[in-house]
Amino acid sequence: MALNRKITLNTGKEVDIVGLGTWLSKPDEVRKAVKYALENGYRHLDCAYVYRNEDEVGQGIRESGVPREDIFITSKLWNTHHRKEYVKSAVKASLKALGVDYLDLYLVHWPVSFINPGTPEETPTVPTVDYLIPKKDGKLQVESVDPLETWKAMEELVEEGYVKAIGLSNYNIEKISNVLKHCKIQPSMLQVELHPALLQTELVEFCHANKIAVTAYSPLGNNVYGEDRVVDDPIIVSIAKKLQKSPAQVCISFAAQRGIVVIPKSVTPSRISENFQDFVLNQEDFDAIASLGSRNIRYNDPGEKEWFVEIF
Numbered sequence: 052m053a054l055n056r057k058i059t060l061n062t063g064k065e066v067d068i069v070g071l072g073t074w075l076s077k078p079d080e081v082r083k084a085v086k087y088a089l090e091n092g093y094r095h096l097d098c099a100y101v102y103r104n105e106d107e108v109g110q111g112i113r114e115s116g117v118p119r120e121d122i123f124i125t126s127k128l129w130n131t132h133h134r135k136e137y138v139k140s141a142v143k144a145s146l147k148a149l150g151v152d153y154l155d156l157y158l159v160h161w162p163v164s165f166i167n168p169g170t171p172e173e174t175p176t177v178p179t180v181d182y183l184i185p186k187k188d189g190k191l192q193v194e195s196v197d198p199l200e201t202w203k204a205m206e207e208l209v210e211e212g213y214v215k216a217i218g219l220s221n222y223n224i225e226k227i228s229n230v231l232k233h234c235k236i237q238p239s240m241l242q243v244e245l246h247p248a249l250l251q252t253e254l255v256e257f258c259h260a261n262k263i264a265v266t267a268y269s270p271l272g273n274n275v276y277g278e279d280r281v282v283d284d285p286i287i288v289s290i291a292k293k294l295q296k297s298p299a300q301v302c303i304s305f306a307a308q309r310g311i312v313v314i315p316k317s318v319t320p321s322r323i324s325e326n327f328q329d330f331v332l333n334q335e336d337f338d339a340i341a342s343l344g345s346r347n348i349r350y351n352d353p354g355e356k357e358w359f360v361e362i363f
């Protein structure tokens with residue numbers, strides 16, 4: 052498989068099938084990681100307002116010297132900005148932090164809304180944890196916002212040139228169908244957790260049938276909670292050994308071979324390079340990897356782990 056393989060979005064624009072994730076990349080680390088990745092062939096960056104490091108990502112982009120128009124940049128609308136009057140201020144904050152004047156893709160990060168503790172005009176470029184996870188008497192301040200209100204405001208961002216494409220993250224088939232039924236502009240992308248131990252087959256088939264591309268997050272099985280990682284699974288490790296590849300390369304190639312965009316995060320130069328080298332798996336190895344799917348492991352389940360409350 053050639054490097055830099057691309058898929059075409061329903062807007063007609065292409066995106067590299069392998070991009071760089073930036074969640075939990077610390078200040079300074081992420082600047083260097085982005086610079087290194089861009090200098091070594093990456094042209095696709097996955098960012099989010101809630102990662103609180105978009106300013107550093109922007110610095111890395113500028114230091115790399117790679118022209119803005121050669122890079123595909125995704126960011127995400129956080130849960131505090133779902134009301135229509137907050138959506139534009141959120142994208143403006145991300146654009147300012149990144150130092151760019153448009154995004155290639157903007158996703159609704161989660162289908163759950165939090166009460167914004169400020170006004171749209173007060174949206175900070177790099178937010179504090181208290182701003183992102185508003186609590187009162189220790190209780191998370193959730194609110195109900197019609198997802199179609201948010202989607203309409205997302206569509207306006209495309210019409211006004213802030214973003215080239217819009218999409219969803221962590222939405223299930225029912226929630227995506229609701230958007231599809233009422234939208235003027237179709238979602239171009241769904242980003243969800245996906246790896247050999249969580250195949251998301253039905254969701255992927257549904258999206259592809261509706262011309263929505265899919266991005267796999269946590270494709271290596273992050274080690275945020277210290278669980279056994281999918282890259283350490285004996286089946287993955289033995290296939291990697293046999294093929295003289297790394298376990299991460301096996302997981303990344305597995306997603307890419309399913310036509311799924313994949314955004315491994317690393318701040319380690321050797322791993323950033325390693326993760327950019329995908330290859331073709333034969334059917335026998337592909338099937339053996341897919342057999343892990345019966346485990347249905349979720350490394351990021353806010354319901355069970357309240358990760359968005361614990362991590363920042």
Ligand code: NDP
Pocket residue numbers: 071072073074075097098160220221242243267268269270271272273274282297299300314315316317318319322323325326351
């Ligand atoms: P990943 O599956 O990408 O795993 C990241 C971890 O794996 C890091 O600890 C990294 O360490 C390590 N790692 C990277 N490369 C290798 C390698 N070759 N061999 C062994 N270990 C490796 O997890 P993420 O959860 O970070 O997911 C990737 C990206 O997806 C995020 O960064 C973010 O951009 C996005 N995401 C989106 C979410 C959403 O809700 N839409 C939720 C979660 C993630 P190190 O950096 O030290 O090298």
